[in-house]
Amino acid sequence: MVQQVIKPDEGRLWKEELVHIERDRANYHVSPGYYLEIKTLPTAQPFHWLRLGLHDLGQHYAIAIGYGAVIALVYALIVGFTLSNQLYEVMIQLTAGFILLAPMMALGFYGVSRKLERSEHVSFSDMFSVWRINPKGVLGMGLLIVLLFLTWFMVSMSTAAALAQGQEALGAFLRADAYTNLTLPMALGYLSIGLVYMLVVFGFAAVSIPLLMDRPETDAITALVISWNAVMHNWKPMLLWAVLIAVITAVGLAVFYVGLAITMPLLGFASWHAYRDTLGEWREAEEKQPQYY
DSSP, X not given: OOOEEEOTTTOSEEXXXXXXXXXXXXXXXXXXXXXXXXXXXXXTHHHHHHHHHHHHHHHTHHHHHHHHHHHHHHHHHHHHHHHHTTOHHHHHHHHHHHHHHHHHHTHHHHHHHHHHHTTOOOOTTHHHXXXXXXXXXXXXXXXXXXXXXXXXXXXXXXHHHHHHHHHHHHHHHTTSOGGGSSHHHHHHHHXXXXXXXHHHHHHHHTTHHHHHHHSTTOOHHHHHHHHHHHHHHTHHXXXXXXXXXXXXXXXXXXXXXXXXXXXXXXXXXXXXXXXXXXXXXXXXXXXXXXXXX
16 A cells, blocks of 8 residues: 655645556556545536636736637637638537537636635636646546547437438428428437537546646546536536536637637636635545455
8 A cells, every 4th residue: 555645835635646547457547545525516516616706816817817718719710711611511510619628728817716716826828728737638538538529429420410411301201391390300300419429528627637647647537527416416506507507608709709708717717716716635545345245
């Protein structure tokens, strides 16, 4: 068993290299003798996270909104390109992809909130270099989310094509215009698939990316498992949090993407406080006695 040590700069329990990452034998990513405490949250806790996020935004609004504006500008240019080339279906996919990848884009905001807790100096360059705290973990989580996005892209396009073919055949049978009938079932089928994927990504990323930054010795697999367990344990407040994220993001997109410069920092800072409220410290697991039958 790895010895426990107290790091004087943080004053909290650590195991050397976090709870040593053990990949040999047993396929454990984190030492099985330790677990991360998951707290039980009240249902209305997401509103408290938004208040804390708004407070962080007010402390460094120029840096935060500047970083949010960069992200919004890049996305607006991509959307402008698709619209100018009449690639309307691709634009819808990119909008969904933006929402799926938003937790990775919020890395800079997590870094600012982390520094605010430690009363450290914050600069604009920190927003782009924070990934260096845990490059392997961030890269692993990013690849997972990109893989989920590409999977959703292919599945949703295939579903839309199948629904369109079925609608066209039924329209021909009824001697009606296929594209003026049954559009609601087609849209609901398309959006339902997207909703499922977004909920899965939310479960994996709700607290995993801030965890990777705050405890850089954590690997991506461990972080996503902890995040999923935390979301399942607090499914009511987390479901409310997911709805609030969707609504606030939609507002940012609706205001010609300009609103993203404000909504993204707000949600990024609030997500850091969601992580802080949800996860506790590493605890030593009690040794279970073998049962005899």
